[in-house]
Structures are given as structure tokens and as C-alpha cells.
Amino acid sequence: MTAPIDRYLRAARRESTLRRYRQALEHFESDWGGLLPASGESVVRYLAEQAEQLSSATLRTHLAALAEWHKRHGFLDPTKDARVRDVLRGIQAEHPRPVKQADALQLQALDECIAGLQGQASSLVAGERLRALRDQALILLGFWRAFRSDDLCRLQIEHIQIQTGKCLEIFLASGKTDREHRGRTVNVPALKRLCPVQAYEAWLAASALRQGPVFRGIDRWGHVSADGLNPNSVSRLLRLAFARSGLDGEGYSGHSLRRGFATWASRNEWGTKALMEYVGWRDVQSAMRYIDTNAPFGDWLR
Incomplete structure (x- = not known):
């Protein structure tokens, strides 16, 4: 493959995504001992054995990396096996984890x-x-x-x-x-x-x-x-x-800026539609994850 083709193929995906995919493949091969191309059975075993160490969100990223590798190299995608989907659902049910969020940066x-x-x-x-x-x-x-x-x-x-x-x-x-x-x-x-x-x-x-x-x-x-x-x-x-x-x-990360604005806008009576259009969110669920909705209980609080 020529250099320009390689460059454009890399540009089709964000560098951060490519980096996460490389890390996921390294974990599957080096850390766990998996082989590529993989079978549906090996992917199922991988999920089951990593269920207590990795979050379901991380496992979904690893599945996406495996799917992308197989498609790029012309192999059948083992992540399409129905058991892979069912095992991932079972992991989410058996090992629920709260979503970690950065502190919203308040205006003060x-x-x-x-x-x-x-x-x-x-x-x-x-x-x-x-x-x-x-x-x-x-x-x-x-x-x-x-x-x-x-x-x-x-x-x-x-x-x-x-x-x-x-x-x-x-x-x-x-x-x-x-x-x-x-x-x-x-x-x-x-x-x-x-x-x-x-x-x-x-x-x-x-x-x-x-x-x-x-x-x-x-x-x-x-x-x-x-x-x-x-x-x-x-x-x-x-x-x-x-x-x-x-x-x-110490509680802040890059996401604190985004969460901080969303929280400020919500408290200043921005409508959900206006906020989504301004920030660029496509669905309400994405927007709500960023808004710190501490309800004003006033004198009822101890």
C-alpha cells in the first residue's frame, strides 16, 4: 500500500481511537495470550475471563478493536457471534459499575x-x-x-x-x-x-x-x-x-470544562434543544451525562 493511501486511511480515524485500539489488541494478544485472527469462542472466553478486571465500556472498546482488525485484514468478524453479545450483556448485569465523571467546573x-x-x-x-x-x-x-x-x-x-x-x-x-x-x-x-x-x-x-x-x-x-x-x-x-x-x-479533568458549561447553561435556563445545538450533542442522553443536576432542596437540607 502506498504512503498516501496509508496516510488517508489513518486520517479516517482519530489518533486517540487508533491508540486505544492498539492498546486493546496488545491486551488481547500479549496480556491475555489470544491469537489473531480470533474465533468467536476465544472472544467469548476473553470477555468472561476479563469481566472482573475491565469495565463493560472498556470491553466494548476491545471488541470494536477486534472487529476493526478482522475487517481490515479480510477475516470474518468474531465479535458478531451471538454468544459474544449475550456474554457482554451478562457481564453488564453481573458487574454494574458507576460511571466516573470529572467534577463540573463551577463559575465561581x-x-x-x-x-x-x-x-x-x-x-x-x-x-x-x-x-x-x-x-x-x-x-x-x-x-x-x-x-x-x-x-x-x-x-x-x-x-x-x-x-x-x-x-x-x-x-x-x-x-x-x-x-x-x-x-x-x-x-x-x-x-x-x-x-x-x-x-x-x-x-x-x-x-x-x-x-x-x-x-x-x-x-x-x-x-x-x-x-x-x-x-x-x-x-x-x-x-x-x-x-x-x-x-x-485535583478533582478536575479536561471534561470538567464541558461539564461545567453544561451545568451553568442548565441552571441559567437554557433549553435542552438550545444546549444540544450549541455544544453539538446529537441526543438528550449524551447531554444529560454532562449536566450536574443538584436539585435545590433549600431549607429541607440538614
Whole structure:
């Protein structure tokens, strides 16, 4: 297969998906001792023996990886065996596990963190100043547009139009739910405070970046990397931003920005349809997973 064909085939799937699939296949072959191509019987045994170690969600990812490998190499897909489906259902029934979710970033905590970063943005130390400006832009864009970590890390300067005092118009390349890889254009509004537009403009001015990834690594001397951030680093950067502001951010991850906005919008009486359209969710169940629905019991609480 030629290099261009390989490149386009890789581009058909997100790098994070390919990475998880490689890890799943390695677990099946190396850790468990399975053979590829696999039979339906071996997949059933694999599920049964891993049921207490791996969550049903992880097992579903491993099945998807096995299915993809067999289809790509021209073999029958063993995961289509009816027993595979039934065993997975049985595992879900016998080993239910609560879904772990990151803490939603509340507006007050966001305000306190940004206040701390604004103080650091006037530092005479280049690295500290640039990190503060970068993190302000990343956190405010991530919160007010409910971006995923990989959305933030895929942002390209040449795909963002600034309308000062009004909004950012962003072309977002294909993401997790964009099966056709068409991308979409979204707007981020300018706000009276905690403004993502001002934060983005300040970061561009300080970094002197003109093209390529918006968010990049910064070394101790204040040198900005040519490469974009890895999505896996966003959670760590968020917690570090809180720590540098003297705040506790241990419960936060990249998903906290998305959950935080969804919770804020719900409490500010956004309708479900408006919220889904703004964030890009396709079904109500996806939206509800992100909203922290602590009901106001008022004086009834102890």
C-alpha cells in the first residue's frame, strides 16, 4: 500500500481511537495470550475471563478493536457471534459499575482561577507570563464553548477569525461525532467578564503566533513549541493552573470544562434543544451525562 493511501486511511480515524485500539489488541494478544485472527469462542472466553478486571465500556472498546482488525485484514468478524453479545450483556448485569465523571467546573471556581492567572500574566518571567496567558485562553475557550480536550488541541490559528468585541468564528475540524469528517463552524461570544475573545487575543499577541496549533507547550525559558498540545495533557494543565492560583483543582479533568458549561447553561435556563445545538450533542442522553443536576432542596437540607 502506498504512503498516501496509508496516510488517508489513518486520517479516517482519530489518533486517540487508533491508540486505544492498539492498546486493546496488545491486551488481547500479549496480556491475555489470544491469537489473531480470533474465533468467536476465544472472544467469548476473553470477555468472561476479563469481566472482573475491565469495565463493560472498556470491553466494548476491545471488541470494536477486534472487529476493526478482522475487517481490515479480510477475516470474518468474531465479535458478531451471538454468544459474544449475550456474554457482554451478562457481564453488564453481573458487574454494574458507576460511571466516573470529572467534577463540573463551577463559575465561581473558574472566576478565582482566572483571577490568579491574570496576576501571573504580568510576570517578568517569560515562561510564567506565557503559560498564564495560554492557560487563560485554553480554559475560557474550553468552558464557554464546551470543547473537549481534543477539540482544543486541534484548533488552528488560520481557522479562527477574530471579530474584536463581538466573537470568534472558529472552523473546527472533524471530531469525535463527525463521522463524515466535514468539520463545523462555531462562534464563541465576547463577554463582559471572563471573556474568551480577549483571552485568545492576548495569547496570540504575547506568543506572536500566526499559524498552526493555537495551544502549544512552553518550556521553562518561555520558548513556545512548534507542536500542538496532546489532548491527554489538558487535564494536567488545568489542575496546574488551579494550583498556581493557590486553588485545589485535583478533582478536575479536561471534561470538567464541558461539564461545567453544561451545568451553568442548565441552571441559567437554557433549553435542552438550545444546549444540544450549541455544544453539538446529537441526543438528550449524551447531554444529560454532562449536566450536574443538584436539585435545590433549600431549607429541607440538614
